[in-house]
Amino acid sequence: MRSDDIKKGYTRTPHRSLLRATGLRDEDFNKPFIGIANSFIEIIPGHFFLDKYSKILKDEIRKNGCIPFEFNCIGVDDGIAMGHGGMLYSLPSREIIANSVETVMNAHCLDALVCMPNCDKIVPGMLMGALRVNVPTIFISGGPMAAGVGLHGEALDLNSAFEAVGAYETNQIDEKELKHIECNACPGGGSCSGMFTANSMNTLCEAMGIALKGNGTILALTKEREELIRAAARRICQIALDERYKIRNIINAKSIHNAMVVDMAMGGSSNTILHMLAISREAGAPLDIAKLNDISRSVPHIAKIAPSLQTVHMEDIERAGGLSAVINEIAKFDSSLLNLDALNIEGQTILERIKDADIKDNQVIRTVDNAYSKVGGLAILFGNLAEQGCVIKTAGIVGSRQFSGKAVCFNSQDEAIEGISSGKVTKGDVVVLRYEGPKGGPGMQEMLSPTSLIMGRGLGADVALITDGRFSGATRGLSIGHVSPEAAEGGMIGLLEDGDIIDIDVDNYSINVRLSDEEIAARKAKWQYAGKVVNSRWLRQYQKLVTNASNGAILEA
Numbered sequence: 001m002r003s004d005d006i007k008k009g010y011t012r013t014p015h016r017s018l019l020r021a022t023g024l025r026d027e028d029f030n031k032p033f034i035g036i037a038n039s040f041i042e043i044i045p046g047h048f049f050l051d052k053y054s055k056i057l058k059d060e061i062r063k064n065g066c067i068p069f070e071f072n073c074i075g076v077d078d079g080i081a082m083g084h085g086g087m088l089y090s091l092p093s094r095e096i097i098a099n100s101v102e103t104v105m106n107a108h109c110l111d112a113l114v115c116m117p118n119c120d121k122i123v124p125g126m127l128m129g130a131l132r133v134n135v136p137t138i139f140i141s142g143g144p145m146a147a148g149v150g151l152h153g154e155a156l157d158l159n160s161a162f163e164a165v166g167a168y169e170t171n172q173i174d175e176k177e178l179k180h181i182e183c184n185a186c187p188g189g190g191s192c193s194g195m196f197t198a199n200s201m202n203t204l205c206e207a208m209g210i211a212l213k214g215n216g217t218i219l220a221l222t223k224e225r226e227e228l229i230r231a232a233a234r235r236i237c238q239i240a241l242d243e244r245y246k247i248r249n250i251i252n253a254k255s256i257h258n259a260m261v262v263d264m265a266m267g268g269s270s271n272t273i274l275h276m277l278a279i280s281r282e283a284g285a286p287l288d289i290a291k292l293n294d295i296s297r298s299v300p301h302i303a304k305i306a307p308s309l310q311t312v313h314m315e316d317i318e319r320a321g322g323l324s325a326v327i328n329e330i331a332k333f334d335s336s337l338l339n340l341d342a343l344n345i346e347g348q349t350i351l352e353r354i355k356d357a358d359i360k361d362n363q364v365i366r367t368v369d370n371a372y373s374k375v376g377g378l379a380i381l382f383g384n385l386a387e388q389g390c391v392i393k394t395a396g397i398v399g400s401r402q403f404s405g406k407a408v409c410f411n412s413q414d415e416a417i418e419g420i421s422s423g424k425v426t427k428g429d430v431v432v433l434r435y436e437g438p439k440g441g442p443g444m445q446e447m448l449s450p451t452s453l454i455m456g457r458g459l460g461a462d463v464a465l466i467t468d469g470r471f472s473g474a475t476r477g478l479s480i481g482h483v484s485p486e487a488a489e490g491g492m493i494g495l496l497e498d499g500d501i502i503d504i505d506v507d508n509y510s511i512n513v514r515l516s517d518e519e520i521a522a523r524k525a526k527w528q529y530a531g532k533v534v535n536s537r538w539l540r541q542y543q544k545l546v547t548n549a550s551n552g553a554i555l556e557a
Contacts, residue, residue, distance in 0.1 A: 001033075002109050003032065003033040003108075003109050003111045004109075006019075007019065007029045007033075008029070016029065024067065028067050031065055031066055031067050032067070032112060032241055033066070033067050033069060033108075033109075033110045034061055034066050034067065034068045034069065034112050034113070034114060034237070034240060035104060035105050035112070035114070036054055036057060036058060036061075036069065036070040036071065036113075036116065037071060037072075037101050037104070037113060037115045037116065037117075037129075037130075038050055038051070038054045038070055038071070039073045039075045039097075039116060039117050039118065039119075039126070040072060041072075041075045043077060043080065044075050044076075044077040045077070045145065045188075045189055045192075046118035046145070046190055046191040046198060046220070047075055047119060047142060049189050049220070049221060050116055053226075054070055054116060056226055056229050057114060057116065057229050057232065057233045058070060058233075060229070060234060061233045061236065061237060064233065064237035065237060066112075069108070071100075071104045073096075073101065074093060074096055074097065075093070075097075075119065075120075076089055076090045076121060077119065077120070078090050078119070078121075078197070078446055079158055079192065079448075079472075082449055082472065087413075087443070088441055088443040088445060088539060090121055090445070090446065091121060091438065091441075091444045091553060092443050092538065092539065092542045093122075094121035094122075094125040094128070094275075094278075095125070095542070096125070097121065097122055097129065098125045098126070098129035098282075099129065100129065101113075101125075101128075101132075101133065102132045105129075105130075106133060110135070111135060111136075112135050112137065112239070112240035112241075113130055113135055113138075113236075113247075114137070114138050114233070115127075115137065115138070116139075116140055116141070116142065117139065117141055117202075118141045118142035118143070118190070118191045118198060118202070119191050119198040120198055121275075123141065123198065123202060123205065124201060124278060124279055126139070127139070127205070127251070127275075127279050127282070128282045130247050131247055131251060131282040131283050133247075134248050136236065136239045136240055136241075136242060136246055136247070137245075137246075137247040137250075138210065138232050139202075139205045139210050139215065140211065140212065140215065140228065140232040141191070141216075142189070142225075143190050143191070143218055143220030143221070143225045144190050144191050144192075144198075144199050144202070144216075144217065144218075144220060145157075145186060145188060145189065145190030145193045145219075145220060146188060146190065146193060146219055146313075147306075147313040147315065148160070148184040148185045148186065148187045148193075149184060149187075150177075150180065150184065151180050155306070155310060155311055155313060156181060157185055157186075157192060157193045157194045157306050157307070157310075157313065158186055158193075158196070159196075159306065159307040159448075159452070159472075160181055160185045160310075161181055161182060161185040162452035163452045163456045164177075164178050164181045164182075165449075165452065165456060166453040166456015167456045168456075169421065169456065169457070170456065172458075189220050189221050190219060190220030190221065193313040193314055193315070194305055194306030194307055195266060195268055195306065195307075195308070195314070196307070196472060197271040199216060199314050200263070200266075200268035200269040200272045201275060203266065203268065204259040204262065204272060206323050207255075207258055207259045207261075207262040208250065208256065208258065208259045209251075209255055209343060209344025209345055209353075210251055210255075210344075210345055211345070212231055212235070212345070212346060213323075213324060213346070213353055215228065216314070216322075217314050217315075217317050217318035217322045217323060218318055219315055219318070239345070239347075244343075245345060248283060248284065249343065250344065250345055252284075252285055254339035254342040255339070256276065256280050256287065257338075257339055258338050258342055260292060260295050261337055261338055262326065262327060263276075264301065264378055265300065265301060265302050265303060265326055265330050265376065266301075266305065266326060267301055267303070267377020267393060267394070267395025267396070268377070269393065269472075270378060270391045270392065270470065270481055270482070271470060272378070273378065273391045274444075274470060274482060274549055274553060275552070277289065277550070277551065277554075278552030278553065278554045279552075281552060281554060289380055290380065290389065292380050293379060293509050295337075295376060296376035296378060296379050296380075296394075297376075298334070298337055299330065299375070299376040300330070300333065300371035300372075300373065300375070301372045301374075301375065301376055301377045301394075301395060302326065302329055302330070302365060302366045302367070302371045303317065303326055303364070304372055304377075304395060305317060307396060308377070308393070308395040308396045317364060317365065319361065320359060320361035320362075320364035320365045321358055321359050321361075322357070325354075325358060325360070326365055327350065327357070328354040328358070330368070331351070331354065332368075333368040338350065372395070375394070376394070377393065377394055378392070378393055378395070379392050379509055381480065381504070381509050381510060381511040382509060382510065383512035384513060384515075385483065385496075385511045385512055386491075387484075387485065387491075387492070388484035388485055389482070389484055390466070390480050390481065390482050390483040390511060390549075391481055392478070392480045392481075392506060396477060397477070397478055398455070398460040398478070399460065399461030399462065399478065400478075401505070401507050402505050402506070402507070403464045403478055404501060404503045404504070405428045405429050405430040405463075405464060405501070405502060406429055406430065406500070406501060406502075407429075407432045407496050407497065407499060407500040407501075407502055407513075408424060408429045408432065408498060409432040410432065410433050410434070411434060411435050411530055412436065412532065413433060413436055413445055413447060413449070413469070416431060416433045416447075416450045417453065420450055420454060420457070421453060425459070425463060426463075427459065427462040429463050429464075430464045430465070430466060430502045430504075431463060431464070431465040432466055432467075432496050432502075433450060433465060433467040433469060434486075434487040434493045434496075435468070435486075435494070435530060435531050435532070436467055436468060436469030437484075437488055437489075437548060438486065438546040438547065438548055438549060439486060439488040439489060439531075439546055440486055440487050440531050442539050442540075442542055442543040443539060443542065444468075444469050444470050444549065444553060445469050445470070446469070446470055446471055446472045447465070447467055447469050447470065447472070447479075447481070448471065451477055454477060455477055460477040460478075461477075463477075464478040464502070465477070465478070465479045465480065466480040466481075466483055466493065466511070467480070467481050467483060467493075468484070468487050468548075468549070469481060470482055470549070482549035482550065483549075484550035484551075485548055486548050486549070487530075487531075488529065488531050489548065490524065490527060492513065494527060494530070495520065496513060497523075500513050500514070501513070502514075545557060
């Protein structure tokens with residue numbers, strides 16, 4: 001056992017003495033030691049109940065002959081951190097989480113790992129850390145939140161609350177409805193109910209085979225979720241000493257490709273591109289961002305989920321057959337699109353997992369013949385405005401997929417919020433929101449507030465937004481993020497001026513500004529960094545090490 005390094009032989013007498021202080025007895029030193037990376041934190045709706053879930057998990061692990069050792073990772077709630085300086089810490093928290101998992105697991109030589117994440121950066125952070133450790137690993141998330149219900153019987157979610165602010169400012173709703181949305185958009189525990197970043201990543205864990213069937217769609221705080229936790233505990237004890245189930249044998253080039261196919265079929269959060277670029281590098285199978293469009297061109301978009309379709313949430317996907325039904329429908333369309341022989345943590349191939357899956361509601365999960373689009377729900381655009389690429393959630397586009405307009409430039413999210421709220425942005429404009437990338441932010445803030453204001457003010461089909469920052473998975477509209485190179489490294493987005501004409505063509509995967517090479521060269525020659533002063537010691541460290549979004553915003557010394 002890996003853990004023999006801390007528990008076997010007379011030289012480990014001091015180590016065993018310390019372990020006995022935690023309650024271990026003679027017979028326990030012959031059992032596998034299982035690390036439990038728990039992201040319990042009381043301020044995040046998807047996490048405040050994970051302490052109770054970990055008790056269920058640990059009890060089942062003990063019943064099955066192993067010793068659990070729980071440790072905790074930090075978490076940032078992106079919704080609460082949104083729209084103020086707290087969001088600067090969100091993406092950097094991914095690196096703290098990854099480093100924490102690596103540190104605890106390797107410092108104590110634990111044999112296997114169960115990761116219990118749920119929201120935002122916590123899932124990819126744990127994946128990155130687990131890949132560095134490379135022991136048998138299972139991911140079991142806390143599960144998605146149920147959708148809320150509005151005054152008129154409509155489904156609500158977190159995005160409803162953000163968009164309600166703009167609707168209230170323009171007198172589309174009154175104070176009573178605003179308060180109702182506030183109180184009902186997030187009705188209970190779980191990761192926010194749509195295909196936002198958290199549920200996108202939990203779904204991709206299932207698609208990659210590192211989580212049990214149902215991980216992405218079974219609701220939080222249900223008996224079904226508790227049984228899934230017990231099943232994960234039983235399974236980790238079965239495979240704790242089996243090298244076939246080391247995480248790098250599960251997450252590899254085959255399963256990463258499968259994840260991106262599923263992402264395109266379901267129109268996941270644009271953040272999945274950022275995180276999968278980072279995860280793939282940790283797995284030793286780096287994604288080429290330019291090749292993601294090849295997947296997008298081939299994979300029909302068959303499931304629209306909030307925010308792309310406000311009437312459908314994760315609970316509806318579960319009711320309609322779950323992720324397996326989505327994968328099976330794509331496999332029936334063209335089995336070559338997927339690596340169906342990829343191994344999952346349950347000991348099956350993906351083909352074996354999905355073979356009995358059927359679509360139970362074809363209004364929620366469509367057949368390929370009735371797909372929302374013949375191409376996937378995410379795309380990478382290239383051009384003189386984004387030489388290294390940028391990302392758009394095509395599933396969330398409202399209006400035309402081609403757009404030309406005049407640039408209205410803002411050098412921070414705060415400037416953009418003030419400009420949009422004051423009416424500076426009008427029909428036909430392209431909002432340019434820059435110096436918010438990994439280096440420039442620093443930390444690449446999510447931009448749900450500006451995009452929600454645009455939607456709430458009724459401009460969703462008439463205004464585009466581009467940024468070197470990123471978007472919440474709740475974002476919809478013609479919103480383009482991750483522009484690389486970013487402004488802080490002298491990218492074209494930092495050279496734009498008010499009134500420049502920007503051309504966006506999603507179907508041709510292009511984004512360009514109408515400037516001559518000579519004009520661009522002249523602007524580069526006189527460009528000076530317009531970024532903000534960073535007071536935080538941690539964020540200054542991050543800023544010095546972080547790469548741009550097209551490299552997954554990973555840290556490189």
